[in-house]
Amino acid sequence: KNQVEQSPQSLIILEGKNCTLQCNYTVSPFSNLRWYKQDTGRGPVSLTIMTFSENTKSNGRYTATLDADTKQSSLHITASQLSDSASYICVVSAGGATNKLIFGTGTLLAVQP
Amino acid sequence: DGGITQSPKYLFRKEGQNVTLSCEQNLNHDAMYWYRQDPGQGLRLIYYSQIVNDFQKGDIAEGYSVSREKKESFPLTVTSAQKNPTAFYLCASSPTSGRGNSYEQYFGPGTRLTVT
Numbered sequence: 001k002n003q004v005e006q007s008p009q010s011l012i013i014l015e016g017k018n019c020t021l022q023c024n025y026t027v028s029p030f031s032n033l034r035w036y037k038q039d040t041g042r043g044p045v046s047l048t049i050m051t052f053s054e055n056t057k058s059n060g061r062y063t064a065t066l067d068a069d070t071k072q073s074s075l076h077i078t079a080s081q082l083s084d085s086a087s088y089i090c091v092v093s094a095g096g097a098t099n100k101l102i103f104g105t106g107t108l109l110a111v112q113p
Numbered sequence: 114d115g116g117i118t119q120s121p122k123y124l125f126r127k128e129g130q131n132v133t134l135s136c137e138q139n140l141n142h143d144a145m146y147w148y149r150q151d152p153g154q155g156l157r158l159i160y161y162s163q164i165v166n167d168f169q170k171g172d173i174a175e176g177y178s179v180s181r182e183k184k185e186s187f188p189l190t191v192t193s194a195q196k197n198p199t200a201f202y203l204c205a206s207s208p209t210s211g212r213g214n215s216y217e218q219y220f221g222p223g224t225r226l227t228v229t
Contacts, residue, residue, distance in 0.1 A: 004155065044156075
């Protein structure tokens with residue numbers, strides 16, 4: 001069964017600190033992996049998208065890594081800001097005929113002053 | 114939220130009533146999607162459309178209907194047959210006709226529907 005699991009479910013950090021969010025997937029075939037940021041009550045906004053051949057991709061203070069062998073991805077946030085408080089969703093696109101998006105349940109990050 | 118608008122932001126309806134959620138995009142995207150988001154669950158695909166006048170069921174299409182008469186618009190109707198309609202509904206569009214492939218999906222701001 002195609003699944004995307006994220007950990008931790010929630011996380012509280014102090015402003016200025018770094019954090020790493022995890023994503024494990026069992027999606028086959030694999031096309032690409034995306035990280036989205038979703039503010040409360042808003043639509044998700046794309047942070048990064050990585051294909052099979054990409055190991056890392058950055059977007060400002062956000063750096064995503066992908067290990068296609070172990071089917072793991074991480075999102076590292078550097079020097080966190082209060083505006084980073086949001087839900088971070090890992091999404092895997094299945095290749096093949098269906099090309100379906102499999103969504104994780106998200107990690108809820110709270111950055112406190 | 115890009116060039117995708119959803120209205121209204123909040124919607125309240127009585128049980129047994131049909132309700133239509135609006136989704137408009139000015140990104141000239143071919144594909145459009147409707148998702149449902151419930152607490153503690155990942156987004157689930159309701160319907161998607163690859164081209165005008167054509168659409169396909171997603172994973173949880175029962176109790177929903179859509180139309181795609183214009184490229185820019187993809188309204189979703191939540192019918193009285195939907196057993197648990199209270200949820201956060203998200204519309205998305207993509208610059209490709211695929212069902213969510215490597216091309217980016219851009220999401221609207223969402224509509225929170227509450228049915229009592």
